[in-house]
Amino acid sequence: MIGRLTGLLAEKSPPLVLVDVNGVGYEVDVPMSTFFNLPGLGERVSLLTHFVVREDAQQLFGFLTAEERSTFRLLVKISGVGPRTALSILSGLSVSELAQAIAAQESGRLVKVPGIGKKTAERLLLELKGKLGPDLGAPAQVTSDAQADIVQALVALGYSEKEAAAALKALPADVGVSEGIKLALKALAR
Incomplete structure (x- = not known):
C-alpha cells in the first residue's frame, strides 16, 4: 500500500495532480480543499494517500492532512x-x-x-x-518524517488516527521510527 508520497509537484489539473517522486510520476486525485493549498509547480509536496484497487482500475487519492x-x-x-x-x-x-x-x-x-x-x-x-x-480530535501534529512514519505504522496496525495522535504526543520529539513505534505501542497497550 502507498501511504505517503513526497516529491515535486509536476502538474495540477483539478482534481488530478502529478507528483514526481525520483523520476516516477504518480497521478493522485485530491479534494479541492487539498488542491487549493498545494504549493506551486516544481515545488516539493508531501501527500498522505489512500490507494484503491478495483477490478478495472487502481487509483491513488491524496490529502494534505x-x-x-x-x-x-x-x-x-x-x-x-x-x-x-x-x-x-x-x-x-x-x-x-x-x-x-x-x-x-x-x-x-x-x-x-x-x-x-x-x-x-x-x-x-x-x-x-x-x-x-x-x-x-486534532490530527497528529507531525513535525518530521519519522513522526509521520510512526503515525502511518500505528494506523496500519489498526489504531485510529486519534489514538495515533495521542501516542505521538507522548513520545520525545527526536525519537527514531523503530524506537517511536515500540514506545507508542507500549503507551497504547496501557
Missing part, C-alpha cells in the same frame, strides 16, 4: 459512497463543516454537494453520527 484522509476513509466505508463521492464531499465541505452538519443532523448542507441525494445524505447522517464531530 491526516484529518482529511481519515474522514475520506470513514466516508468510503459507507454503503453507496465510493471514492469519487467521498472526494466530492470533501471538495464541497471542509472536515469541520462536515462534522458540524453531522452533529446538527443537517441533511440540507449535504444535499448541496454534487452527487449527494436525499437518501445518501440521510445515510451519511446516520452512519457518521458520533464518529465525526467536535470530538473528532
